[in-house]
Amino acid sequence: xxxxxxxxxxxxxxxxxxxxxxxxxxxxxxxxxxxxxxxxxxxxxxxxxxxxxxxxxxxxxxxxxxxxxxxxxxxxxxxxxxxxxxxxxxxxxxxxxxxxxxxxxxxxxxxxxxxxxxxxxxxxxxxxxxxxxxxxxxxxxxxxxxxxxxxxxxxxxxxxxxxxxxxxxxxxxxxxxxxxxxxxxxxxxxxxxxxxxxxxxxxxxxxxxxxxxxxxxxxxxxxxxxxxxxxxxxxxxxxxxxxxxxxxxxxxxxxxxxxxxxxxxxxxxxxxxxxxxxxxxxxxxxxxxxxxxxxxxxxxxxxxxxxxxxxxxxxxxxxxxxxxxxxxxxxxxxxxxxxxxxxxxxxxxxxxxxxxxxxxxxxxxxxxxxxxxxxxxxxxxxxxxxxxxxxxxxxxxxxxxxxxxxxxxxxxxxxxxxxxxxxxxxxxxxxxxxxxxxxxxxxxxxxxxxxxxxxxxxxxxxxxxxxxxxxxxxxxxxxxxx
Amino acid sequence: xxxxxxxxxxxxxxxxxxxxxxxxxxxxxxxxxxxxxxxxxxxxxxxxxxxxxxxxxxxxxxxxxxxxxxxxxxxxxxxxxxxxxxxxxxxx
Numbered sequence: 001x002x003x004x005x006x007x008x009x010x011x012x013x014x015x016x017x018x019x020x021x022x023x024x025x026x027x028x029x030x031x032x033x034x035x036x037x038x039x040x041x042x043x044x045x046x047x048x049x050x051x052x053x054x055x056x057x058x059x060x061x062x063x064x065x066x067x068x069x070x071x072x073x074x075x076x077x078x079x080x081x082x083x084x085x086x087x088x089x090x091x092x093x094x095x096x097x098x099x100x101x102x103x104x105x106x107x108x109x110x111x112x113x114x115x116x117x118x119x120x121x122x123x124x125x126x127x128x129x130x131x132x133x134x135x136x137x138x139x140x141x142x143x144x145x146x147x148x149x150x151x152x153x154x155x156x157x158x159x160x161x162x163x164x165x166x167x168x169x170x171x172x173x174x175x176x177x178x179x180x181x182x183x184x185x186x187x188x189x190x191x192x193x194x195x196x197x198x199x200x201x202x203x204x205x206x207x208x209x210x211x212x213x214x215x216x217x218x219x220x221x222x223x224x225x226x227x228x229x230x231x232x233x234x235x236x237x238x239x240x241x242x243x244x245x246x247x248x249x250x251x252x253x254x255x256x257x258x259x260x261x262x263x264x265x266x267x268x269x270x271x272x273x274x275x276x277x278x279x280x281x282x283x284x285x286x287x288x289x290x291x292x293x294x295x296x297x298x299x300x301x302x303x304x305x306x307x308x309x310x311x312x313x314x315x316x317x318x319x320x321x322x323x324x325x326x327x328x329x330x331x332x333x334x335x336x337x338x339x340x341x342x343x344x345x346x347x348x349x350x351x352x353x354x355x356x357x358x359x360x361x362x363x364x365x366x367x368x369x370x371x372x373x374x375x376x377x378x379x380x381x382x383x384x385x386x387x388x389x390x391x392x393x394x395x396x397x398x399x400x401x402x403x404x405x406x407x408x409x410x411x412x413x414x415x416x417x418x419x420x421x422x423x424x425x426x427x428x429x430x431x432x433x434x435x436x437x438x439x440x441x442x443x444x445x446x447x448x449x450x451x452x453x454x455x456x457x458x459x460x461x462x463x464x465x466x467x468x469x470x471x472x473x474x475x476x477x478x479x480x481x482x
Numbered sequence: 483x484x485x486x487x488x489x490x491x492x493x494x495x496x497x498x499x500x501x502x503x504x505x506x507x508x509x510x511x512x513x514x515x516x517x518x519x520x521x522x523x524x525x526x527x528x529x530x531x532x533x534x535x536x537x538x539x540x541x542x543x544x545x546x547x548x549x550x551x552x553x554x555x556x557x558x559x560x561x562x563x564x565x566x567x568x569x570x571x572x573x574x
Contacts (some may be wrong), residue, residue: 086528099550099551232547296527304517340499343498347499353513356493356494360489360513370523
């Protein structure tokens with residue numbers, strides 16, 4: 001049952017090689033054996049997962065299976081599962097129990113999936129290393145001294161450690177793709193508007209998007225087909241048919257890839273760049289046409305991102321006032337004091353940092369200079385990407401400028417930490433679907449190749465990534481037994 | 483622009499957050515460095531006017547839908563409750 005993709009598991013179920021309850025027990029055993037070192041999970045639903053898996057056992061016996069029947073998942077802890085504690089990695093929600101399930105969780109359940117537990121993340125999904133979880137940091141399963149990336153570090157580490165078949169994360173600026181690159185798994189961010197955010201604890205509402213972390217591109221496509229599509233509870237979802245990719249691209253001869261070379265050169269590790277060039281060579285050998293593209297505004301994506309994110313964070317996190325959620329102040333005499341007590345004790349350092357910067361960016365006298373200029377620039381960046389896609393099928397670049405760094409290395413320097421998202425953020429700003437696929441190792445650590453396609457070309461992107469995947473690398477389970 | 487101590491104090495108060503003097507000074511330095519980085523948005527040469535998108539409004543019928551959460555469960559998220567309501571301190 002080692003290292004099984006969803007596609008493998010489905011075949012094995014059909015061949016009665018093992019049952020869903022046996023597979024769930026296998027993953028629960030691995031979690032018990034190894035998660036004391038990885039710290040990927042915040043909560044594990046042992047007995048309940050086995051009960052659910054037994055229902056799948058019965059359905060498979062009756063030949064009554066659904067698309068994800070008996071497939072074990074782990075879900076990031078900022079996504080609501082009814083009746084379960086949902087903390088978003090924050091003490092502020094330490095005792096919060098979800099009153100309903102997120103649409104994506106409901107869709108997974110309706111498709112027959114089994115939820116094994118909730119995964120660790122940076123507080124309110126704000127971070128690039130999962131060190132800003134207020135519970136504990138998650139470690140990279142490929143090297144426990146290194147970070148797994150973030151903010152969906154728990155979900156991605158769980159897939160890398162083979163604690164589940166696949167996981168859900170959320171990606172606002174790279175929070176699925178960057179850890180996928182650091183941990184050697186596939187991470188997919190669909191186009192904003194494709195997957196419902198209903199039941200996702202809001203961080204930056206205009207950019208947040210839920211996406212899968214998987215062991216193969218085909219699995220990402222399977223999950224995408226199950227969770228994407230119009231949702232009446234999220235008005236930003238579009239009413240367009242979701243089609244499963246056909247995987248009918250044979251060879252790369254018909255494809256043109258764009259490389260934003262001048263953008264990449266502004267802050268990339270030399271060895272990552274060298275490995276990326278080698279990967280490009282492989283694509284060329286396979287017949288792909290590679291051209292350099294110029295995206296002069298791409299370098300503004302990260303500053304735009306941090307202005308929009310902090311502004312929206314200061315607004316979205318205003319609801320945590322100790323009255324509807326959080327810890328009430330026992331000794332407070334005034335409402336003002338009770339707000340201050342709840343927020344000062346409930347939020348961690350990164351949340352406070354972003355709230356304060358966002359409060360500044362939205363304040364009178366500065367709003368036009370920062371927030372509104374960022375919005376104007378966001379539109380211009382999106383236009384520049386749209387123009388580029390007139391001549392190419394996809395953009396290829398490294399997912400992150402470096403491989404996984406050491407725990408604690410960037411904790412004291414927020415700007416350096418933010419730069420970790422340099423190459424992933426543009427897809428969120430320009431609203432493009434983007435995917436990271438494993439592309440080998442640099443200094444012993446995995447790194448990912450990122451592919452981006454034009455807005456709402458999610459199925460096409462998955463199709464292209466599926467063709468590229470076997471040429472550049474593959475999922476390899478982290479060796480935790482050593 | 484460089485944040486001054488009083489700027490951080492004012493912003494923290496607006497955000498209803500109390501900072502220790504250590505954190506206030508740390509934030510002053512860190513946020514100054516982040517602000518200097520994001521300030522480059524002012525220098526961006528937006529090479530052409532972004533296309534004007536017509537404003538779109540999505541209307542829906544004002545109908546009662548299926549309730550996904552029970553009021554009791556929503557109420558339980560609040561730290562202080564009394565029977566069927568959330569309790570708060572009085573405004574002074």
